[in-house]
Amino acid sequence: MKTIHILSIFLFLLFGCSEDLVESNAKGTIKGSVRIDLTNEPLENVKITTTPSTLTVYTDENGEFEISGEVPLGDYTIKAELDGYLTEVEAVNLTQYNQTITVVIEMVTDETLNTPPTTPILISPTNLATDLPRDLTLIWVSTDVDEDSLTYRVKLTNNSTNQIVEFEEIIGNNLEVEDLDFGTTYTWQVIVSDGINPEVFSESSQFTIKADPEYRHQFVRLENGNYVVYSTNLDETIPITNSTTSSWRPHKNNVAQKLAFLQSIGGQTHLVTSHLNGSNFHQVSQIPLNGFRQEQLDFAWKTDGSQFIFPSFDKLYKINYDGTGQHQIYQTSDGQFITKVAWSYDSSKIAITTNNLMGYEAKIILLDSNGNFLETIVENQQGAIGTLDFNITGTQLLYTHDISGYQDAQYRQLDTHIFLYDFGTQNTTDLSLVSEKPIGTIDIDARFSPDNGSIIFTNTPNDMISIKSVYSISLDDLEERNLLIYNAEMPDYE
Secondary structure, eight states, X not given: OHHHHHHHHHHHXXXXXXXXXXXXXXXXXXXXXXXXXXXXXXXXXXXEEEESOOOOEEOOTTSEEEEEEEEESEEEEEEEEOTTBOOEEEEEEEOSTTOEEEEEEEEOBGGGGOOOOOOOEEEESXXXXXXXXXXXXXXXXXXXXXXXOOEEEEEEEETTTOOEEEEEXXXXXXXXXXXXXXTOEEEEEEEEEOSSSOOEEOOOEEEEEOOSOOOOEEEEEEETTEEEEEEEOSSOEEESSOTTSOEXXXXXXXXXXEEEEEEEETTEEEEEEEETTSOSOEEOOSSOBOSSOGGGOOOEEOTTSSEEEEEETTEEEEEETTSOSOEEEEEOSSOOEEEXXXXXXXXXXXXXXXXXXXXXXXXXXXXXXXXXXXXXXXXXXOSOEEEEEEOTTSSEEEEEEETTOOOOTTOOOSSEEEEEEETTTOOEEEHHHHTTOOXXXXXXXXXXXXXXXXXEEEEEETTSSSOOEEEEEXXXXXXXXXXXXXXXXEEEEO
């Protein structure tokens, strides 16, 4: 019995502490490397421990480690630990004296446990929404269970032109877009990223902007040295052209549902048309418009939208709306330039203003629709004369005259008034005098409103550098001037 007891004690001492450092004269080496899963890049400073315990070591810059000659024979579990990575465990077995075992451990980031964001849901505009404003806010929603910071990309496609605009690094869940094209359908898509997982794409959605604007007021504004045409309903204003080239004297035709204006093309002045939203430009004139000061030139559109009349030096031309059929209908008898033109609503009468090279010695002449001379309405007046517009019945004509009689090489006007000429009575009414035009200002570019109940015009200080603005006067109450559009000139109201 004593022998069995001694043997039990020996076995207990030999095997009773299996988790402690193994004591034996027969030892080996464990070495290896730690790599990033997928990329195979080495990982430095990874903590390497074993069970049973031996030595604790760390990987070098090459991701390698070694527990050299100090590991007793037996079974071991090798543990690799590094912040930001999942702990990895590998099993090895040393069975022979002086044996070296090599192991490769692949580690993955703990981000692999991260959940991707939810697929973005497009909230507004709703899919296939129509008649939307040009300025709107795109709204979507996406969540992340890990509460990661999310960034978004938005792809916006113009379905008419196939142009794609991409907005990046959006932090919130909305995006304001502006100046979208009238009557155009857009497709949009949102892409979300948590910076960890692959991007998540939303479904695509479509919306359509409201059709071409029915804005009744047109005007121009000087920007970067060029005239830019605008349309407005007095609440919202949109550009029709841009400041890369000069465009002026806009006129809308309600029958044709188009705009026409003068534009500088290749250093020449031409008559062009466009859709009401400014798209689809078309050059109408075959020869350039010429005369005294290009910005003073004007043209007229036949009421039914089928033809134009426009001047070039001392000649007056008629042309079809599509640029065909251009022909001369009138030429001044004294060689003076034609500057302003107007066409009566019933197309039976044409009024023109002629002047010399300096813009003076002006006359207002009445022609029939074929360009035959009828009568001279105004002549032998000192000072600038401009603006021509018939009322609806063709019984009255608006024009402007600088009553100061001042004349110089800069064509400066000092006291320009709006006059209303009545063909029946041959009387002329000074509308600026009755409406008490402010001293030191000029009234120019006058036109009848569509109902003939008022006139619109440009007023500006006579210093030639101040801001111009568009006003209106009711013909029932000439004493009240109403500001319509600040920083605007050459108004049109149809």
